[in-house]
Amino acid sequence: MLLELSRISKSFGPVEVLSEVYLAVDAGEVCALVGDNGAGKSTLVKCIAGIHDINSGTIAVDGAPREIHDPRDAAALGIEVVYQDLALCDNLDVVENLFLGREKLHGVVLDDDAMEQLAAETLDSLAVRTLRDLRQNVASLSGGQRQTVAIAKAVLWNSRLVILDEPTAALGVAQTRQVLELIRRLADQGLAVLFISHNLNDVFAVADRIAALYLGRMAGVVNAADATQSQVVELITSGRSGAVGLPDPNGVQS
């Protein structure tokens, strides 16, 4: 397993937001993380990304337990996150955003041409056709194009696990399809993808496995091929569906 979480707990003051959460994601697969608003999906992502420290539990990468206290720790392990609020600078262009914080230099001078070329190659390898002018400010892009930039930014760094927090939430139908296709391509290229969403149509369109969080606990992990939408809805809304679910999480741990 590329990423394996076990018994992750996280509290903000007296409020326990995550409780004994487990999850595993392997290379080449899209694992969807679903759950109602406030279930703790974003918090879990931030724990993996090193933005929040966990209170207890272990995060293992390639089977070895790792300490992640800083986004740089996560990046060093090949973990990249595309946040819900995208974290793009509107006043910078596509290339500048892609390389922000990791600019290529020629002495003290920015090597803008090399960065542009590398950006074009990465977008090519992802079969992105929607971004043609890489020197255009991000402010002038559509929602789907911005999402594409954010995803490309995450895969530019030989990353191995890409985590996407609600990447399709603000998109229309056509752009959602483009982004979902892009997500599928990431996994087909051998990356591990953790895809957070509460749109079950999107989830079933790309996911290999589906993990459902319910009030900060892992209600269950199911194979997308074996599950129906209504089962997943039950997991999301009540934490149980038939034999799967709380309060017996060990029964479905793979």
Place this chain on the structure above:
Amino acid sequence: MSPDVSTQAPVEPATASAEPGPVKAVLDHLRGYLSKVRSGEVGALPAVAGIIALCVFFGLAEPVFLSVGNLANLFGQGAAVACIAMGLVFVLITNEIDLSAGFASGVAAAIMAVLLTEWGMPWPVGITAAIATGVLIGLTLGTLVVKVGIPSFVVTLAGFLAFQGLALIILDEGTNISIHNETVKAIAGENLERWQGWLLLAVTVGGYTALQVSRWRRRVRRGLSHEPLAVVTARIVALGGLLTATVFLLNLERSANPQLVSLTGVPIVVVLLGALFVLWSFVLRRTRFGRHLYAVGGNREAAIRAGVAVDRVRITAFVICSSMAAVGGIVAASRAASVDPNTGGSNVLLLSVGAAVIGGASLFGGKGSARAALLGGAVVAIINNGMGLMGLSAGVRFGVTGLVLLLAAGVDALSRGRGSFFGRH
């Protein structure tokens, strides 16, 4: 908010593969530029339009405005404000403000004057001390804003008061200290020899041409999108023409009484402004620090997540701002050949902020350039000079400058609204 991709700005012609006719390439380029302007990226356009309009207006109203002597005069009058504005741009880009820059320049100038005139120090000591004062002031302001977390408006307002007091104390409750050092007085008082002006012109235009052409060839070779060669050439010719005309005019005799004393050549302060412009443009556009500065102003959260050393970038912006204020103070002291407690006072700060914003820096952060400071400084200087020549009172001049600033801030706010369809976080 339109999700339709087809409404996006026209894309630049796809490089060498399609090889459109040169005319079409130029037209495509122009269309791309126009659509950028329409989407709010107006750049230098308003300031340039303003400069042309003001020159036509004052030229008609008061023909002496267009005389060579007055042209040289304009540079001298605007130089200090342009320096301070260039520094302010850095702070404005990070979405902060520095209200103390005016009096910071006064303090730096006062320290230089005391060292030169009262202690008899050589000029390098005086100038170094003035700039070091700026660095120290910037470090203090930046640390209070960034590390302690006091809003920059408050910190620099306190600085505005404190530095005013400091200047008074340094100048012994208000004496006026004359500057006798010839080198310092030359900064804003002397001119280059004619041949030096031409040589500098050749070096500048030659350097610009070499940079532009090598960049164009590099991008063609790498197969990256590039401007049509005609556009690159046009830009070189335009800049070359403008600078040649300027040097030619400044090299004409402008003394009222040439038999008595000859007055020709490019003012040294123009060279100083040009050098500072090149330096800060390079820093902003071609270095990692510059890139991070824009990122911090555009979306601080994104910069933090990208691993940008946000605190250091923000503090450095204040250090550059106060240091450039010190340079402005040196220029002002040189021009007046003296320093008094009002050096850098009265309207200097407001004119400097106005200059930066008029030139295209944004009060909402994330936008600004050294060019903005120079163009805006020119607008401010022209308004004051022209209205002075027309014999209008200081009251009217303040009023008009205020209106122009308001206009520029309005353009800024509107272009901001149109430029960011998808909301800023």
